[in-house]
Amino acid sequence: MDQVALLIAATLNSGTVLAFAALGLLINERAGIVNLGAEGMMLVAAVAGFAIAVHTGNEWLAFGAGAIAGAVLAAAFGVLVIWLNTNQYATGLALSLFGTGFSAFAGIRYTQEKLGERTDFQIPVLADLPFVGPALFRQHPMVYIAIALTIAIAWFLYRSRAGLVLRAVGESPESAHALGYPVRRIRLLAVIFGGALCGVAGAYISVVYTHLWVEGMIAGKGWIALALTTFATWRPARVLLGAYLFGGVTMLQFQLQGEGVQISSQFLTMLPYLATILVLVLISRNASFIRVNMPASIGKPFFPG
Amino acid sequence: MLRLEARPEPSRAMSIASPLIALAITVVIGTLLFILLGKDPLRGLAVFFVEPVKSVYALTELAMKATPLTLIALGLAVCFRSNVWNIGAEGQFIVGAIAASGVAMMATPSSGAWFFVPVLAAGVLGGMLWAAIVAFLRDRFNANEILVSLMLVYVAVQLLNYFVYGPWKDPAGYNFPQTITFLKSTQVPRLFAGSRVNVGSIVALVAVAAFWVLLFRTYAGFQLQVGGLAPAAARYAGFSSRSALWTALLLSGGMAGLAGGLEVAGPLGQLTPHVPAGYGFAAIIVAFVGRLHPLGIVFSAVLMSMFYIGGELAQSRLGLPKSLTGVFQGLLLFTLLACDTLIAYRIRWKSARGGAPAAPAAMARLDDAPLNPVVATSTLPAREGA
Numbered sequence: 001m002d003q004v005a006l007l008i009a010a011t012l013n014s015g016t017v018l019a020f021a022a023l024g025l026l027i028n029e030r031a032g033i034v035n036l037g038a039e040g041m042m043l044v045a046a047v048a049g050f051a052i053a054v055h056t057g058n059e060w061l062a063f064g065a066g067a068i069a070g071a072v073l074a075a076a077f078g079v080l081v082i083w084l085n086t087n088q089y090a091t092g093l094a095l096s097l098f099g100t101g102f103s104a105f106a107g108i109r110y111t112q113e114k115l116g117e118r119t120d121f122q123i124p125v126l127a128d129l130p131f132v133g134p135a136l137f138r139q140h141p142m143v144y145i146a147i148a149l150t151i152a153i154a155w156f157l158y159r160s161r162a163g164l165v166l167r168a169v170g171e172s173p174e175s176a177h178a179l180g181y182p183v184r185r186i187r188l189l190a191v192i193f194g195g196a197l198c199g200v201a202g203a204y205i206s207v208v209y210t211h212l213w214v215e216g217m218i219a220g221k222g223w224i225a226l227a228l229t230t231f232a233t234w235r236p237a238r239v240l241l242g243a244y245l246f247g248g249v250t251m252l253q254f255q256l257q258g259e260g261v262q263i264s265s266q267f268l269t270m271l272p273y274l275a276t277i278l279v280l281v282l283i284s285r286n287a288s289f290i291r292v293n294m295p296a297s298i299g300k301p302f303f304p305g
Numbered sequence: 306m307l308r309l310e311a312r313p314e315p316s317r318a319m320s321i322a323s324p325l326i327a328l329a330i331t332v333v334i335g336t337l338l339f340i341l342l343g344k345d346p347l348r349g350l351a352v353f354f355v356e357p358v359k360s361v362y363a364l365t366e367l368a369m370k371a372t373p374l375t376l377i378a379l380g381l382a383v384c385f386r387s388n389v390w391n392i393g394a395e396g397q398f399i400v401g402a403i404a405a406s407g408v409a410m411m412a413t414p415s416s417g418a419w420f421f422v423p424v425l426a427a428g429v430l431g432g433m434l435w436a437a438i439v440a441f442l443r444d445r446f447n448a449n450e451i452l453v454s455l456m457l458v459y460v461a462v463q464l465l466n467y468f469v470y471g472p473w474k475d476p477a478g479y480n481f482p483q484t485i486t487f488l489k490s491t492q493v494p495r496l497f498a499g500s501r502v503n504v505g506s507i508v509a510l511v512a513v514a515a516f517w518v519l520l521f522r523t524y525a526g527f528q529l530q531v532g533g534l535a536p537a538a539a540r541y542a543g544f545s546s547r548s549a550l551w552t553a554l555l556l557s558g559g560m561a562g563l564a565g566g567l568e569v570a571g572p573l574g575q576l577t578p579h580v581p582a583g584y585g586f587a588a589i590i591v592a593f594v595g596r597l598h599p600l601g602i603v604f605s606a607v608l609m610s611m612f613y614i615g616g617e618l619a620q621s622r623l624g625l626p627k628s629l630t631g632v633f634q635g636l637l638l639f640t641l642l643a644c645d646t647l648i649a650y651r652i653r654w655k656s657a658r659g660g661a662p663a664a665p666a667a668m669a670r671l672d673d674a675p676l677n678p679v680v681a682t683s684t685l686p687a688r689e690g691a
Binding site for chain 1: 309390392442446447448449451452453455456457459460463464466467470471586589590593626628629630631632633634635636638639642643645646649650
């Protein structure tokens with residue numbers, strides 16, 4: 001029983017990383033921009049956050065630093081893609097390659113550093129409940145913030161005027177432009193927001209999740225987050241569920257290893273990546289289903305001249 | 306204020322000048338970075354741009370690194386020109402190396418000197434197999450090739466680890482995760498005594514010619530490129546987007562696999578966890594900087610291997626981390642993409658009011674293929690008719 005509770009807790013924790021990144025990417029894809037630079041932004045943010053955590057010892061400043069790092073990189077990507085009309089895929093790829101190199105370069109002096117012991121969080125009273133206490137109520141505050149953020153983003157997209165404009169920009173930038181909305185500025189803001197959330201996710205990994213910095217430590221989570229938005233057909237609630245699902249698959253690998261299952265650890269490590277491929281296959285199988293749900297102008301440049 | 310104005314026609318001069326401008330900007334940023342790090346910028350630049358071409362030995366080392374980059378980038382150029390986004394060449398490279406090693410370990414002391422041929426063939430097949438998974442899932446299930454090919458890189462790394470930590474571990478290797486050192490007969494013949502450069506570099510040059518012919522002198526190459534530049538026109542002409550997808554992926558997978566085979570049957574001589582050196586990702590940059598043109602790729606592969614060797618020298622001589630290579634590679638691609646804007650647009654000073662309305666060419670660019678060599682965007686998850 002305790003075992004199960006711990007597994008649930010670990011799943012929520014690891015799903016939170018993906019949730020932050022994928023929610024950010026969801027917003028910029030809803031505005032019509034695909035940013036393949038997620039992995040690079042998360043890596044740089046992981047270093048930035050870790051460095052701040054080492055020097056100040058404050059987690060929240062570290063998340064802030066991660067968000068700023070992600071936002072700055074995303075802004076560079078956004079200017080290139082939105083104002084210089086560069087190819088979105090190639091530019092995102094460039095950002096990922098740059099981020100991989102830059103984070104390794106900047107992080108080299110932090111590879112030996114360790115963070116102090118993490119304070120335990122628990123919600124009073126609820127945390128003492130049997131089973132549900134350890135499973136749900138002893139998490140890092142960011143886990144709950146991710147849930148709140150999902151609700152906030154869902155409300156923003158479907159209930160607010162600004163969200164409607166954002167969706168319009170992603171569906172038909174020409175119409176939004178004709179109505180007088182500053183399409184390019186809105187897209188840039190969406191891209192920066194996406195970068196900031198990817199940054200928070202990256203900082204969460206190094207500061208809370210692993211407590212250390214290792215070169216390339218994001219290990220494809222940025223790409224998995226990109227796959228998640230497709231998997232979730234661009235809906236916030238489904239993004240959160242998908243993130244927990246993938247968090248669960250990641251945790252399953254450790255669980256199986258712990259139980260001494262006779263499979264080489266390498267095959268267990270493959271699981272999240274294979275699961276991503278499987279999920280992509282299942283969801284993309286029906287092309288028209290995807291097309292109905294997909295922001296219509298996603299990946300297409302808008303250049304009013 | 307500065308404005309971008311569409312050129313009536315894409316500038317050919319700019320498409321050649323753009324990589325040079327990008328390189329210049331990267332060098333300027335690099336110089337600033339050296340100053341910021343408290344290093345002599347002249348020495349820093351010399352390590353990257355002079356040392357790698359200083360002696361005959363240095364040149365052969367340069368050729369050795371440029372070989373896999375050229376091979377992989379040639380395949381990727383075909384992919385990107387056909388609008389197939391294979392970014393998992395690193396994985397295809399790794400599986401090629403694994404397959405080649407599997408055959409190399411079958412050699413016996415009596416095997417002839419020709420044994421490297423089946424070793425390389427296995428490398429090609431391994432890479433093709435890995436890319437075929439991407440093609441199959443895209444073709445049959447419409448799964449996005451960017452994400453699938455990238456996920457398969459991580460799977461390939463684990464597969465490599467499985468073999469070198471498991472069944473293929475050298476029993477006499479002090480428990481190091483590596484295979485036996487392959488027999489001499491499996492090794493690709495070297496070109497000169499005293500240097501590590503081998504027949505692989507010749508193969509790469511032959512491949513450059515072959516890809517030039519394929520892209521610019523054959524009907525198949527024409528079909529591939531039409532599919533990339535104007536999918537609607539290709540459909541109307543009856544060119545199959547499915548066969549373009551398979552051709553591009555199998556070709557690029559095979560080339561990456563060949564590069565992987567050449568690494569284990571050449572400079573490495575065994576399979577180790579250090580086989581993935583990032584060539585598969587660097588080759589993406591090589592392909593774009595080389596304008597997706599076989600000849601351009603040769604130059605950009607040499608440039609990129611200067612970055613590699615420069616990074617290693619920067620570590621040993623200046624005490625800077627080797628990852629500086631990655632920073633410069635990423636910067637180069639970033640600035641290149643920005644500079645490529647100048648192929649289709651020119652920068653004009655304009656007063657805030659009274660500017661001429663956008664030229665029709667700019668509107669046309671929205672629907673037609675972009676004029677820069679980085680081919681048209683398609684919608685992310687779905688491609689019609691796939």
